[in-house]
Amino acid sequence: MPKKYQILVCKGPECGDKRHAGDVHAAIAVELKSCPLNGNEVVLERYSCFGKCQKGPNVLVREMKPNENLRMILLMPTAGAGAYLYHLVKPEEARQIVLEHIANGRPLLELTRRK
Ligand code: FES
Incomplete structure (x- = not known):
């Protein structure tokens, strides 16, 4: 059954201006258009800051559930079992994240452990 995902790329001054989070966002957008998604849907957006600027750019990928509390998720998008925050993401890793x-529904745990 197809799933729906949200991808959030941070854009605060540290990651956005100094660590080129915009390039990561642009690379993910390109890959979402060119890669097969197996019927899954994706919402790609920017997010102000995850409070992890020293490990930025940060990319949150989470599965969206039909009955989730959107207000709570807006406040704490990293909460919940289906949320994975990737650190120090490079544009050339966009394809791997998407594929x-x-x-394939396989989170990249090594990207969540980067320091
Ligand atoms: S701006 Fe990227 S985590 Fe703060």
């Missing part, structure tokens, strides 16, 4: 996590 593995979005298309």
